[in-house]
Every structure is written in C-alpha cells, then in structure tokens.
Amino acid sequence: xxxxxxxxxxxxxKHLREMLSENRLSHALFFLAxxxxxxxxxxxxxxxxxxxxxxxxxxxxxxxxxxxxxxPELAAQTDSCGVCAACVKASQxxxxxxxxTFPVIxxxxxxxxxxxDFITQFRAWAVSNPYANSYEWLQFISAENKQGNIxxxxxxxxxxxxxMKSFESTYKVQIIWMPEALGKEGNKLLKIIEEPPPHTxxxxxxxxxxxxxxxxxxxxxxxxxxxxxxxxxxTALVERESLPETxxxxxxxxxxxxxxxxxxxxxxxxxxxxxxLKEWMNSIVRTGPAAQVxxxxxxxxxxxxxxxxxxxxxxxxxxxxxxxxILGSNRVSEKESENVHDFAGKLQRFLNTQQLEAIxxxxxxxxxxxxxxAHAKVTFHALTIKLYHIISDKSLILVK
Numbered sequence: 372x373x374x375x376x377x378x379x380x381x382x383x384x385k386h387l388r389e390m391l392s393e394n395r396l397s398h399a400l401f402f403l404a405x406x407x408x409x410x411x412x413x414x415x416x417x418x419x420x421x422x423x424x425x426x427x428x429x430x431x432x433x434x435x436x437x438x439x440x441x442x443p444e445l446a447a448q449t450d451s452c453g454v455c456a457a458c459v460k461a462s463q464x465x466x467x468x469x470x471x472t473f474p475v476i477x478x479x480x481x482x483x484x485x486x487x488d489f490i491t492q493f494r495a496w497a498v499s500n501p502y503a504n505s506y507e508w509l510q511f512i513s514a515e516n517k518q519g520n521i522x523x524x525x526x527x528x529x530x531x532x533x534x535m536k537s538f539e540s541t542y543k544v545q546i547i548w549m550p551e552a553l554g555k556e557g558n559k560l561l562k563i564i565e566e567p568p569p570h571t572x573x574x575x576x577x578x579x580x581x582x583x584x585x586x587x588x589x590x591x592x593x594x595x596x597x598x599x600x601x602x603x604x605x606t607a608l609v610e611r612e613s614l615p616e617t618x619x620x621x622x623x624x625x626x627x628x629x630x631x632x633x634x635x636x637x638x639x640x641x642x643x644x645x646x647x648l649k650e651w652m653n654s655i656v657r658t659g660p661a662a663q664v665x666x667x668x669x670x671x672x673x674x675x676x677x678x679x680x681x682x683x684x685x686x687x688x689x690x691x692x693x694x695x696x697i698l699g700s701n702r703v704s705e706k707e708s709e710n711v712h713d714f715a716g717k718l719q720r721f722l723n724t725q726q727l728e729a730i731x732x733x734x735x736x737x738x739x740x741x742x743x744x745a746h747a748k749v750t751f752h753a754l755t756i757k758l759y760h761i762i763s764d765k766s767l768i769l770v771k
Contacts, residue, residue, distance in 0.1 A: 372412055372415040372416045372419060372461075372462055373416055373420075373450050373451050373458075374416045374417075374449070374450045374451070376412065376416065376501070377409050377413055378502075378603055378607045379409075379415050379598055379603040380402070380409050380596060380597075380599075380606070381568050381706065382418075383444065383596055383657060384413070385503050386594070387413075387417050387420075387594075388420070388449060391421070396572065396616070397572075397591075398564075398567045398571060398572060398573065398590050398592055399565075399567070399572075399573040400572070400573065400574045400575070400594055401575045401577065401591035401593045401594065402414055402574060402576045402577070402594050402596055403577055403578075403580055403593060403594070403595050404576070404577075404578065404595075405629060406502070406504035406505075406578055406629060406631055407502050407599070407628070407629025407633075408596050408597065408598050408599055408629060408630075409502065409596060410544075410577070410578070410596055411501065411548055411576050412498070412502065412577040413498055414546050414574045414576045415497075415501070417468075417545060417574065418466075418572075419449065419451045419457075419461035419462065419469075419527060419576065420451045420685070421466060421540070421572065422457045422458075422461055422466055422539075422540040422542055422544070423448075423451035423455060423661055424446065424454055424455040424456070424458075425452040426449075426451045426452075427448070427504065430483070435574065439647060439714045442449065447619050448675060450684070457539065457540060463494065463498065464490075464497060464500075464502045465494070467537075468537060468538070468539055468540040468543050468544065469544045469546065470529070470532050470533075470543075470544065470545045471548065472525060472529060472545065472547045472548065473486055473489075473505075473508065473519075473521070473547075474505055474518075474519025474521060474527075474552040475488065475521075476512065476517045476518075476520070477522070477624040483522045483523070483524040483525070484519075484520055484522055484525070485524060485525055486521075486525060486540060492506060492511065492512055493508070496508060499770070502630045503631060504578075504629045505548075505552075505741070515647075519549070519552055520552050520554070521547070521549075521550070521552045521553045521554035521556075521557070522539060525556065525607065526553075526559040526560055527559070527564075528562060528760070530559065530598070532545065533567060533568065534563075534568065534577030535562055536676070537570070541570050542571075543568070543570065543571045543572070543574060543598075544571075544572045544573075544574065544575070544625075545572070545577065546574045546575075546667070547574070547575045547576070548576045548668055549576070549577065549578070549585050549764050550575045550576075550580055550584075550587065551583055553580035553584060557584045557586075558584065558586055558589055561587065561590060564591065565590045575587070575591060580593075597628075598627070598628025598629065599628050599629065601620070601623040601624055601632075602608050602623075603627050604619075604622070604623035604628075604630055604633050605619045606746045607633075608623065608637075612637065614637070615711060619630055622636045622637060624687060625684065625759075627683065631770060632679075632683065635676055635678060635679070643683075644681055644684040647666070647670070647681060648685055648688075648714070649670075649671070650666050651666045651755075654755075655758050655759050656759075656762055663752075663755050665767075667748060667751045667755060669753050671714075671747040671751065675741055675742075675747070678741050678747060679741055679742065680740045682734050683738065684729055685734055686734050686735065686738075688715050689715070689718065689727050692715040692716070692718040692719040692727055693727050693728070695715060695716060695719045695725065696719050696727070722762065726761055726762065731759070733757050737750055737751070737754045
C-alpha cells in the first residue's frame with residue numbers, strides 16, 4: 372500500500388517522511404486512530420516506504436562501495452514507487468522484513484494463538500479491506516464471541532523475529548495492530564522496544580490509548596491520526612465507490628469521520644431506519660413497556676453493525692434538529708434528505724436544545740458500548756430508560 376492509497380492524512384504522511392529524511396525516525400511509533408480513519412493503512416504505507424528501493428535507496432542492503440565513486444544523489448521521493456520488488460512484496464504483505472502481529476484466537480484447543488497461524492487469511496483480508504476494524508477481522512476468522520488476544524507466545528515470536536538480521540532491506544519493521552489485545556505479557560517487549568537493534572522500527576496501531584499498557588506507552592512516540600473530514604470521505608466515495616456526489620455527501624455526513632462507517636452505511640442504505648426509530652420512540656412516549664420490549668427485541672436481532680447504523684442515523688437526525696433550532700429551518704433544509712429533515716423538524720418542535728444534546732450524548736455512549744460487544748438487549752433497555760427520563764413530559768409524538 373502506498374501513501375497515495377491512504378485517504379488524505381497528508382499532515383501525518385508529511386510528518387513521517389520528514390522524520391525519515393531528517394534522520395530522526397523513532398524506533399517505536401504509536402499510531403492512535405479511531406477505526407476507519409486510516410491507522411493500519413498508514414502503517415502499511417509507511418512500512419512500504421521504508422523498504423522501497425526507489426523512494427528510500429538507503430533501505431536496500433548495499434553490496435559494497437561503487438567501483439566508480441560515489442553514487443549520484445537521488446531526488447527526494449514523497450511515496451513508495453509501487454513497482455519495485457520490495458513494494459510488490461510489501462503491498463501483498465509478504466515482504467520478509469515487514470512483520471505483522473494482530474489479535475487472533477486459538478487455532479487448536481490447548482495451544483496459544485499465534486498471528487502466524489492466520490497470516491494467510493490476514494493477508495487476503497487486509498488487502499481487500501484496508502479500512503476494516505478488529506471486530507470484522509475476528510468475524511472473518513469465525514471468532515464469533517471469542518476475544519482476540521496477543522499472547523506471551525506471540526511476544527516471544529516478536530522477540531525472535533526482531534533479533535534476527537534483515538533479509539532484503541536495511542530496515543526491519545514490526546507492525547502490532549491493536550496492542551490493546553496485549554495483556555501483561557506485553558511487558559516482555561519493553562526492552563526491545565526501548566533498545567531495538569539498529570534500523571528496527573516498531574509501529575503500534577491502536578484505537579484506544581487507555582487500554583494499552585502504560586509501560587509500553589512510555590516507550591513509544593505518539594502520532595495521533597485525526598478522523599477523516601466529510602470532504603475526505605465524500606471524495607473517496609465518489610472516486611472509489613463510484614457514488615453520485617449528492618449521495619456521497621449524505622453518507623459522509625453520517626459517517627462520523629470513519630470511512631469504514633461510510634462503507635457500512637452503503638451496505639445497509641436500503642434498511643428502513645425511519646420506521647424502526649418511530650416505533651421505538653413511540654414505545655417510549657406513548658405505548659409503554661410491552662411495546663418497548665418488542666422493539667428492543669427487534670433491534671437486538673439485526674446485529675451489531677446495523678445497530679450502530681441505527682444509532683448513527685438517529686444521531687444525524689438529532690444533529691439536524693439542533694441545526695434547525697439554532698439556524699432556522701430555511702437555512703438547513705437542503706442539507707439532508709427529505710425524510711431526515713421532516714423527522715428532525717418534529718423532534719425540534721417537541722424537544723429543547725438541552726434534551727436533543729442529552730439524547731445525542733446517550734446515543735454516542737451506546738454506540739461505543741455496542742462497538743465493544745455489549746449485550747444488545749441490556750444495552751438498549753438501559754438506553755430506552757434514559758431516553759424516557761430525558762423525554763419525561765411524554766409530549767413527543769412522531770406518528771399520527
């Protein structure tokens with residue numbers, strides 16, 4: 372993967388190139404990015420840039436001094452070439468000097484899980500789904516409800532690989548995707564992360580800094596990767612998914628800075644969220660507990676990704692209602708679809724700004740819990756109770 376294949380993040384790309392060109396590249400980088408923002412794609416692109424024979428000639432093992440004097444100085448490159456032997460191998464995740472560690476499950480009962488057991492599947496999956504997240508990866512390997520881990524045995528493999536000499540490139544790169552899956556066993560890596568062999572680069576790609584061992588965090592250089600802008604996602608959807616610009620803009624507005632969210636919205640764009648939301652809201656403000664249980668059971672059956680889309684769609688409606696409250700209907704009516712605008716208008720008439728903001732806050736928290744495999748029925752029951760108290764006057768009527 373080249374930098375050009377990564378959606379925007381030009382500031383981060385520039386920073387990485389400058390660290391290398393100015394000879395101040397840290398031996399341990401910590402990429403912090405929400406899912407769908409490009410953490411793993413950036414790690415792959417930078418690793419390829421490090422081993423590329425044309426963009427980084429110093430990466431190629433020298434066969435000795437030239438018989439004809441000094442080599443000519445090459446112009447600085449801003450991306451890997453994508454065509455040299457090193458780039459071809461790196462793009463397919465088979466370069467012998469770029470190693471990958473990621474959460475996995477046991478392939479055989481009683482044996483510790485190792486990334487090497489799943490490397491063939493990971494290569495195919497990561498190349499086809501560069502912006503996917505760890506949940507989708509674990510579903511791809513049929514983990515179901517099992518938790519992916521990076522074990523002590525995996526740490527020993529990392530120590531072994533990084534202690535060996537590189538095969539083809541001057542650089543050796545170890546990418547650890549989702550170091551949140553490292554338990555206390557991660558302390559085995561502290562010494563090599565702090566004092567690695569020459570030309571060894573660790574790239575840790577995480578989504579939640581708080582779940583990573585503090586002892587590891589203290590030994591890495593943090594690089595925060597911001598969420599994508601609506602314009603970034605719109606352009607990517609038009610160019611990569613061949614969507615009309617108007618459709619791409621609407622989806623980008625719902626994606627919350629994540630290209631993965633945008634792709635999932637496309638996948639579920641035919642789902643009738645309006646009907647489910649109206650049934651849910653009416654059960655809260657009109658029809659009572661029995662109706663609430665019924666709709667919550669319906670929501671629990673649709674699966675995690677659709678639950679996230681439902682919440683994201685609801686948040687979009689509420690944010691539009693807030694815009695109407697602040698700016699007036701005439702100034703925002705063309706920014707969303709007719710369904711969203713009508714629904715938001717009804718909400719805005721019966722809920723004040725504080726109530727709208729409170730509901731958005733609760734929906735955001737619920738989306739976070741669902742992302743982390745919280746029990747759907749329990750989570751949506753709790754959310755329903757909170758929404759009932761926020762809309763305590765029962766004046767909200769969405770369906771005649």
